[in-house]
Amino acid sequence: MTDTDWPLWEVFVRSRRGLSHTHAGSLHAPDAEFALRNARDLYTRRGEGVSIWVVPSSAITASSPDEKDPFFEPAADKPYRHPTFYEIPEGVKHL
Amino acid sequence: MTRQAPAPTAAHTTTAALALGDDALVLSHRLGEWMGHAPVLEEEVALANIALDLLGQARILLSMAGDEDDLAYLREERAFRNVQLVEQPNGDFAHTIARQLYFSTYQHLLYDRLAAGRSPFAGLAAKAVKEVAYHRDHAEQWALRLGDGTDVAHERMRRACTALWRFTGEMFRPLDGLDLDPAGLEPDWLESVGGILGRAGLALPEGPRTGAWTAGAGREGLHTESFGRMLAEMQHLHRSHPGATW
Amino acid sequence: MATAAAHQTARTHGNAGQEGGIADETYQRVFDATVAADERIEPRDWMPDAYRATLVRQIAQHAHSEIIGMQPEANWITRAPSLRRKAILMAKVQDEAGHGLYLYSAAETLGASREDLLDKLHTGRQKYSSIFNYPTLTWADVGAIGWLVDGAAITNQVPLCRCSYGPYARAMVRVCKEESFHQRQGYELLLALSRGTPEQHAMAQDAVDRWWWPSLMMFGPPDDESAHSAQSMAWKIKRHSNDELRRRFVDICVPQAESLGLTLPDPDLKWNEERGHYDFGPIDWTEFKEVLKGNGPCNEQRITQRKRAHDEGAWVREAAAAYAAKHSPRTEVEQA
Numbered sequence: 001m002t003d004t005d006w007p008l009w010e011v012f013v014r015s016r017r018g019l020s021h022t023h024a025g026s027l028h029a030p031d032a033e034f035a036l037r038n039a040r041d042l043y044t045r046r047g048e049g050v051s052i053w054v055v056p057s058s059a060i061t062a063s064s065p066d067e068k069d070p071f072f073e074p075a076a077d078k079p080y081r082h083p084t085f086y087e088i089p090e091g092v093k094h095l
Numbered sequence: 096m097t098r099q100a101p102a103p104t105a106a107h108t109t110t111a112a113l114a115l116g117d118d119a120l121v122l123s124h125r126l127g128e129w130m131g132h133a134p135v136l137e138e139e140v141a142l143a144n145i146a147l148d149l150l151g152q153a154r155i156l157l158s159m160a161g162d163e164d165d166l167a168y169l170r171e172e173r174a175f176r177n178v179q180l181v182e183q184p185n186g187d188f189a190h191t192i193a194r195q196l197y198f199s200t201y202q203h204l205l206y207d208r209l210a211a212g213r214s215p216f217a218g219l220a221a222k223a224v225k226e227v228a229y230h231r232d233h234a235e236q237w238a239l240r241l242g243d244g245t246d247v248a249h250e251r252m253r254r255a256c257t258a259l260w261r262f263t264g265e266m267f268r269p270l271d272g273l274d275l276d277p278a279g280l281e282p283d284w285l286e287s288v289g290g291i292l293g294r295a296g297l298a299l300p301e302g303p304r305t306g307a308w309t310a311g312a313g314r315e316g317l318h319t320e321s322f323g324r325m326l327a328e329m330q331h332l333h334r335s336h337p338g339a340t341w
Numbered sequence: 342m343a344t345a346a347a348h349q350t351a352r353t354h355g356n357a358g359q360e361g362g363i364a365d366e367t368y369q370r371v372f373d374a375t376v377a378a379d380e381r382i383e384p385r386d387w388m389p390d391a392y393r394a395t396l397v398r399q400i401a402q403h404a405h406s407e408i409i410g411m412q413p414e415a416n417w418i419t420r421a422p423s424l425r426r427k428a429i430l431m432a433k434v435q436d437e438a439g440h441g442l443y444l445y446s447a448a449e450t451l452g453a454s455r456e457d458l459l460d461k462l463h464t465g466r467q468k469y470s471s472i473f474n475y476p477t478l479t480w481a482d483v484g485a486i487g488w489l490v491d492g493a494a495i496t497n498q499v500p501l502c503r504c505s506y507g508p509y510a511r512a513m514v515r516v517c518k519e520e521s522f523h524q525r526q527g528y529e530l531l532l533a534l535s536r537g538t539p540e541q542h543a544m545a546q547d548a549v550d551r552w553w554w555p556s557l558m559m560f561g562p563p564d565d566e567s568a569h570s571a572q573s574m575a576w577k578i579k580r581h582s583n584d585e586l587r588r589r590f591v592d593i594c595v596p597q598a599e600s601l602g603l604t605l606p607d608p609d610l611k612w613n614e615e616r617g618h619y620d621f622g623p624i625d626w627t628e629f630k631e632v633l634k635g636n637g638p639c640n641e642q643r644i645t646q647r648k649r650a651h652d653e654g655a656w657v658r659e660a661a662a663a664y665a666a667k668h669s670p671r672t673e674v675e676q677a
Contacts (some may be wrong), residue, residue, distance in 0.1 A: 134654025
């Protein structure tokens with residue numbers, strides 16, 4: 001089946017400037033362009049990164065710095081993804 | 096409350112806020128319908144991201160015109176001001192991508208210009224234009240792959256582009272409250288969409304795309320058949336409990 | 342089959358046990374010592390076949406649960422009663438797709454392919470958590486799932502962050518971090534209903550009444566009937582027994598239910614001073630087994646929808662693969 005042919009890519013995310021890229025996980029994509037975009041959606045939707053590398057077997061593809069804004073800024077305005085967004089009455093434990 | 100009639104600019108701002116807010120709200124809802132049905136898991140995440148961006152925009156825009164929930168849940172179909180393009184059913188994935196390509200290209204051009212202007216929308220547009228750049232890119236990447244992938248996908252994409260073409264003229268009609276004439280965006284839109292479709296081995300469809308007699312009077316509150324059903328689903332729970340807090 | 346070539350190499354390399362003539366016992370000793378020292382096993386390490394198989398089964402089931410689990414909640418996205426709730430719910434269902442992806446990736450480090458795992462899900466050869474075979478009938482069910490089902494899942498998952506298999510443990514760290522918002526939004530949703538109109542309060546109570554017992558079943562059969570527990574504990578895949586985790590969950594939920602102003606549907610639920618835990622009534626294991634066998638209210642529906650999405654998406658995946666083949670740098674070189 002041809003639809004099984006989306007290869008696996010390893011994803012490396014630089015969480016902020018000054019730090020190196022670290023392995024975040026992997027994903028499937030038909031090609032490098034989609035691997036980057038899928039990685040952005042999957043591994044940085046809470047603003048966890050400023051740069052991504054995706055690596056198939058030997059090649060490395062990195063997101064370019066000027067793509068940073070549209071890639072990573074939208075995640076900053078979704079406070080409801082974080083538990084502190086929710087008001088829980090005093091004394092309620094283990095939430 | 097006020098001693099004089101509201102300044103015309105405020106009323107115009109409300110008109111534009113409703114129009115742009117409804118565009119974002121309705122398209123977000125349609126994209127939300129994909130959840131659990133996307134062609135591949137990675138795309139569940141991507142479509143949800145776009146839907147969430149649009150919903151965020153909608154909430155800001157509707158809040159400029161009133162209470163976001165009252166506006167979303169308590170208006171009748173004829174009071175919605177979105178273009179008809181965004182309310183079109185998801186269809187197959189090609190229809191969704193064609194709708195995304197047409198709309199996000201327009202929205203990107205519009206927000207880019209609004210961000211540079213001095214209207215009350217400049218702030219929102221400056222932030223949203225970055226989100227929309229990503230939506231446009233997502234649509235472009237998929238349009239290329241569907242158009243230039245397999246024969247089956249090419250044919251589906253061609254049909255989708257043609258089917259939705261009639262709804263594209265409406266986006267460039269004048270809209271009160273904006274410091275620009277949307278008609279000025281049309282040449283760039285045609286060039287951008289035409290370029291992408293060209294690279295995908297497709298062409299800009301032919302056929303009429305202006306005039307309410309064919310399609311495109313959403314801004315005046317005339318919508319298409321499926322929209323009422325979409326609203327019925329969206330609004331029913333909220334309306335079943337008048338005055339309740341959620 | 343395109344996936345995880347590196348990992349598969351590791352597998353044949355490791356399990357053949359031929360390098361330098363070192364026997365399997367040596368590998369086994371290293372493996373045992375690593376586990377005993379609370380270190381992590383990594384993909385290219387030698388590992389017993391049964392350990393690998395157990396992990397693939399468990400991680401796949403976990404991944405399947407995430408993606409099937411999208412359905413009952415996505416059922417309410419288009420009807421969410423406020424835009425704030427709609428945004429929250431979409432973000433949550435999106436997270437579940439993301440968690441499925443993290444987990445399939447973890448399974449792939451063991452040499453499994455996602456396509457194959459999905460096929461096993463679609464044909465009933467691998468399972469997902471039975472809890473998702475119950476329907477979401479009202480908006481309050483979204484809250485009950487967040488509070489109880491995600492609460493139970495977190496109780497199960499937090500210890501998995503220290504699981505002996507590295508990629509699984511790391512995936513769980515991510516999942517747990519993200520899921521803390523899931524549980525809180527569920528609690529907050531129920532609280533708003535409980536403090537709302539009488540109709541809203543009744544809706545919340547009804548949802549809790551329906552989800553409480555199935556949530557307790559999520560921890561699996563009692564310890565003395567659990568088929569895989571002992572070995573998994575020895576391998577440090579599992580850190581606590583089913584009954585232990587279930588007790589912990591009940592102890593957490595009772596005071597939370599009180600502060601919600603809702604009751605839990607169990608007349609036998611009461612604090613046992615001596616044990617330092619809540620006592621609770623007997624669980625209906627017949628129901629559990631029937632739902633597991635496929636006879637729950639939504640088993641058929643969930644798999645049918647999953648399969649339909651997959652089948653209807655085939656042409657899209659094929660188009661993307663065909664495009665990639667046409668436009669890959671190698672093709673261009675060959676053409677040049």
